[in-house]
Amino acid sequence: MNIQETSLPGVMLITPKIHSDNRGAFWETWNHQAFESEGLPCTWVQDNFSISKKNVVRGIHYQILNPQGKLVRATHGAVLDVAVDLRKSSPCFGEHVAVELSGENGRMLWIPEGFGHAFLVLTEVAGFAYKVTDSYNPNGERTIVWNDPDLAIAWPVVPEEAIVSDKDANGATLETAEVFA
Template identity: 65%
Template sequence: MKITETAIPGVLLFTPKRFSDSRGFFLETYNERLMQEAGLPTDWKQDNFSVSSKGVIRGIHYQVIQPQGKLVRVAFGAVIDAAIDLRKSSPTFGKHVAVELSEDNGSMLWIPPGFGHGFSVLTEKAGFAYKVTDYYSPAGERTILWNDPAIGVDWQVADADAVVSDKDRQGKLLADAEIFA
């Protein structure tokens, strides 16, 4: 598996080796030894899966109580996945990394605790799978407005075509959000 450091230290892109033949393909989506060697946690608390339609934007979500690290991937379809640094003391505070994750590239993104996360769906449907390092905490959940110009994520979906939940439409601007020290 190839591990690539992104523009924000600590956010890692994993590209597994794919073995293809006439039947299809095989790839490894998780290897505890490799994760340990990369310095990632291996004590996962939940595995989550969502299916969304083209134009859906989910996020920008994070938890101030029980912050979660996430290892995210796409089982089918394609998304733009974004990790936003919400650590006030970080030199990359407010900056983001956005990558395409798809069934074709098989890539996974490690998003450490202290980051906001969101994705947009580029294909007719996408199946999004992710492991998290802590349990969901409704009391600690926060949302930053998905189209906050201070962050400037290019979701590759026109604002007029974006399908966004009421909760996500009510997200706060980064300037007004509760963030990490």
């Protein structure tokens, strides 16, 4: 695995070594030794999976109570995955990184606690899997509206074509959101 830091300190892009032949392909999606050597989490409390259709936007989600680190990947199809620094004390507060993850490129993104997370489905359908470091706590869940102009995320979808849940459409703005210290 190639593990490299993104423009946001702590957010890591993980690119597996893909072994391909005439039968298909194989790669590791998690390796205890590789993660441990990079100081990344090696204990997961929950695995999650979703299937979404093209133009679905999920997020920007985070938990103030029971904050979660997330290891995310597309199992099939492609998504634009976004991490937003929500640590008020960070010099990168309010900045984001966006990476295309797909079933073909096998790339994963490690998003530590203190960051918001969202993704947009780029293909007709996409499967999305993620491991988390803490349990889901609905009382601690927060949402920032996906198209907050202060975040200036260049989503490659016309806003009228984005498929967004009521919760995500009515999220707080960065300016009004409860964020991390």
